[in-house]
Amino acid sequence: MASQSKEDYIKVLxxxxxxxxxxxxxxxxxxxxxxxxSVSDMLKKLAMEEYIDYxxxxxxxxxxxxxxxxxxIIRKHRLWETFLVNHLKFKWDQVHDIAEQLEHIDSDQLIDKLDHFLNYPKSDPHGDPIPGKNGEIINLGHTPLNELNLMDNGSIAAIKKGTPSFLQYMDKLGIELGTKIKVIDKIEFDKSLEIKIHNKSIHLSQEVAQNILIKI
Amino acid sequence: MASQSKEDYIKVLxxxxxxxxxxxxxxxxxxxxxxxxSVSDMLKKLAMEEYIDYxxxxxxxxxxxxxxxxxxIIRKHRLWETFLVNHLKFKWDQVHDIAEQLEHIDSDQLIDKLDHFLNYPKSDPHGDPIPGKNGEIINLGHTPLNELNLMDNGSIAAIKKGTPSFLQYMDKLGIELGTKIKVIDKIEFDKSLEIKIHNKSIHLSQEVAQNILIKI
DNA sequence: TTAAATATTTAGCCGTGTCTAAAAATTTAT
DNA sequence: ATAAATTTTTAGACACGGCTAAATATTTAA
Structure with missing residues (x-):
């Protein structure tokens, strides 16, 4: 098994x-x-173990x-996040660091059984797809909110940026997975936009909109 | 937080x-x-961090x-074992190594929520008591099977030796937590004994009987 | 009670994974 | 096309947690 540190590099790669x-x-x-x-050193080692071409x-x-x-590793991370939110009742902004630790636990049997327990989820609490046992990753065909056209309708499918503060901002805006939205204005000037959500209109910067994925 | 290695030493201590x-x-x-x-070195470090008097x-x-x-650490280990057996459907002889990894995950909130999810169990799948949040450990008042008297009745309360092979032997004998037993013979010569279980009589060496804890 | 056996510690080495400082390669800009 | 800026690698150090071999304490036995 690769060390925790090596696994971290592989994930970032x-x-x-x-x-x-x-x-x-x-x-x-x-x-x-x-x-x-330090990175340079580690890349040499990862290349030696044939995890990378370098x-x-x-x-x-x-x-x-x-x-x-x-x-x-991503599969493990996302399955654990799903467990933490769905069963242990963590909020979606609290699970990242814990999953970061759990993802390094080494037991295939554990992950198989966890997957079964969770009923083979296809995506995690942030809407990100969970790779299958053999690495299959389903393309859920989502569009970044800022790429929608004026008057397009859709529903929130995933939050790309999973940091606690971004997720807390989502909470404040009433944005959660499945929420229906409609683009009611697009501001040329700064690429920001206005959307209707829960029957209210809110304004989102481009930066924010890029990190919200929509199912049209 | 103490390193994984230090935690292992503390557990053994x-x-x-x-x-x-x-x-x-x-x-x-x-x-x-x-x-x-190596131990000598580590004891010095543990003493420096005031985990031990040395x-x-x-x-x-x-x-x-x-x-x-x-x-x-023991609390975490046993809560995870309980999760693995009760929810992920592992057998009691399969959980030790995995719990050995999980016990090092560092998050108080995680353990609180896991404890709640498991409904505040008092003992793990092997019958061992689970220490409380503040280290309270309930004495369940169990007696090693070899200390019972002739004709005493009781039920299996815990298996002291948690190795896979010992637990598999228990399975073969039909011994599980809660099983009723009666001591029907005690052999002076080698301190072995005969017990009635599931209406059959089986013979156990002293070595084995010592590792089976009984609630009388 | 002293010599032998055993237990423990110290000294010095090694691999892992990080760092700083310096050297070397590459890229960018004049 | 070459000098300057930037990126990357190398060299050498360090903490951690193991190891072997040697030194030292303690315990046991003669």
Missing amino acids: YKLEQENKVVSTNDIASFLKMKAS TKYKGAKLTKKGVSKALS | YKLEQENKVVSTNDIASFLKMKAS TKYKGAKLTKKGVSKALS
């Missing part, structure tokens, strides 16, 4: 690869709040083995 | 103190399968702080 193609040492360092030199000065990319490892 | 008064370096080493020199060459003893830490 996966996350950053979603955005870019190849991931740079500095990107990882700033994400993990570590020094580039050429000095050229950045890193997960191998098949690496992606599969990443998906298994 | 607690366990060994139940049997002896002061715990020797070698006892710990053989229990943890480590070298005495005098060179004289052995170690948990302080109040140490005992309270030990009880909190």
Whole structure:
């Protein structure tokens, strides 16, 4: 089994690869709040264990083995979050740090049984898809709220940014998974928008709207 | 928070103190399968952090702080075991290693909520008492089976030795928590005994009987 | 009560995963 | 096209938690 630390790197690699193609040492360092030199060392080790393809000065990319490892960690993370919210009655903004610890527990049988107990959920409390046992990840076909057109209707499907403060802001706005919304104004100037929700109209910055995923 | 490794030492210290008064370096080493020199090093650190009272060459003893830490780890271990068996449907011989990992997860809130979810259990799947939030440990007043008198009746209250193979042996004998038994013969020669269980008579060595706790 | 056996500690080494400072490679800008 | 800026790697250090081998204390036995 990869150490906790290595698992953390693999997770970040996966996350950053979603955005870019190849991931740079500095990107990882700033994400993990570590020094580039530490990252450089670790990349060498991960390459040696064939979790990544890595050429000095050229950045890193997960191998098949690496992606599969990443998906298994994400699967564990999201299943635990689901357990914490649905059964232990945590709020959706309280579960991240705990799941961050639980995701490193090493037992396939445990995860199989947890999955069964939770009734094979397809997404976690933030609406993110839960990878399957073999790494299958369902594309739920969601659209960032800021990409909707004027007068489009939809419902909240997922919150992309899972930080406590962002989720608490969502709570304050009355936004939860499944809530119906309608785009009633789009402001050219700053790309912000006005939506109708719970029959009230609220204003959202582009920054915020980007992090709210909609099912149309 | 104490490291995982330190928590392991504290747990062993607690366990060994139940049997002896002061715990020797070698006892710990053989229990943890480590070298005495490593234990010696660690005892120094634990003493520095005031988890133990330690005098060179004289052995170690948990302080109040140490005992309270030990009880909190045991509490977590047993609550998780209860979850694994009662909700995830693990067998009682499969949960030890997984609970060994889960017990190091650091979140008081998590344990509070788990305790609530489990409906505040007083004992775990092996019949061992679960320490309370503040370290209260209920004495369930159990008697080792080998200390019962001829013709005494009782029911299985706990299995002291929680190794998979011992628990599997219990399964084979039809012994589970709550099973009624009666002592029908005590053999002086080797301290073994004959008990009636499920209306059949079975023979148990002293070694085995010592590890079965009875509620009379 | 002293020598032998045993238990414990110390000294020094190693791998892991971090760091700082310096060197080297790459990228950007003139 | 080369100098400057930036990024990345290397070198060397450190804390942690193990280890082996040697030294030292303690206990046991002659």
